[in-house]
Amino acid sequence: MLKKKNRTIIDQVEFVCLSELVPKEHLLRTVNESIDFSFIYEKVKDLYSDCTGRPSIDPVVLIKILIIQILYGIPSMRQTIRDAEVNLAYRWFLGYGFQEKIPHFSTFGKNYERRFRESDLFDEIFVQILLEAIQCGFLRTDAAFIDASQVKANANKNKYLRKMAKHRAHKYKRDLLLEINQEREKHGKKPFDDDNDNNNGNQADQTTKEIKESTTDPESGLFHKGEKERCFAYTASVACDSNNFVLAVKAAAGNVHDSQVFSDVFEQVRKRVPDVEAIVVDAGYKTPGICREILEANIVAVMPYKRPVTPEGYFRKYEYVYDEYYDCYLCPNNQVLRYSTTNREGYREYKSNPQICLSCPVRMQCTQSKNHIKVVTHHVWQEYVDIVEDIRHTDWGREMYRKRSETIERVFADAKERHGMRFTRYRGLRKVQHYLTLLFACMNLKKLAMWKKTRGILPRVSSWIFAIWNFTPINATPLPCHLA
Incomplete structure (x- = not known):
């Protein structure tokens, strides 16, 4: 029997609670229960006046709008606000009623320029979420996986200027120069002068190169690799653990090699997870300096075979x-x-x-x-590379490197496919760094929320539970005796 829907019900007045309309299994409800966002007030209290000016938009609301945008991969703030106006779950998550007006899409941009731009708010949010995961015992300390991926910049690839730019000096440059000069003096050679103290024109030619600088976003860099499209981009260097929780993120121009950003990411990992046992990277990081930096920190370095650059037909x-x-x-x-x-x-x-x-x-x-x-x-420093080669030939080393495809590569895949990291609408290195930091913080938050829900953990972990877990990794792969 044919039946027609009576549409007059949509004009009737009903008494209903907004919270009841959000499904119990909704992601935003799980996220909201997994962490207490009130810590943001303490982080931003010095950025607001106590007695002058009009009442501000709640800073937690501003951050939650960004979280919604990133979690659901919405391409723009304007579209995020449009969705929040009609999506009941978004309104509930922001704490807005049926008839309350959602903030204008330009509100966050103005607050960012006036308050958050020079602050460390986004780094502090990232660290707070990571600490919550550590307290729940979700992080594993058996290994940290480090890699980099490109984020297409908001810049026209055909608009650029040719400039001469200096090479970025490595963190260990002075240590290397000291050992080089000791080596040369031992063989009766004249020591080298420090580049920073040398004003010789020929020396300047050795430390500079011609680059193409975008006129749209000068802080981005021209990126071209293999069959990929030549474009201006930024590099996102990221570290994660075996459970895919992101430990550190560092943005750089697209023409900066991954190995030059490694020290910054490695330092963040050691600071946040001091008991990490191994660092797993790809062949692009297999340099004597990086091998030395990892091994001197009493951490195992896991790196793959690096293809020789010798032309075909010559002795290797x-x-x-x-x-x-x-x-x-x-x-x-x-x-x-x-x-x-x-x-x-x-x-x-x-x-x-x-x-x-x-x-x-x-x-x-x-x-x-x-x-x-x-x-x-x-x-x-070849002896450090030889040690890494010995680790590569162990069964444990092969197994740890195999996990890259399940960890850091999966992190990048999720970030690009589900959270819009293929390109950025922001211009400038600092803005892109803040954007990427919050993006990976949201990915950690999503995983934290789902794991808490699956394991039935309360929103806040008590101190006695934290003492029992004591950072013990869950099902961690034991380090071989000869590498311990």
């Missing part, structure tokens, strides 16, 4: 055997390559005898230089 570097006792190399034809010098990058150079190489039957597989000299390099 591992075919040249290093003799530590005599400090020399032996080539595949059993000829000696002796120490020549230590360059500014920290590599010892070992050179062959050109008279021997000239008549060598395998010279074309070794070198085709005009002076018939083969040069093999050996970094002053």
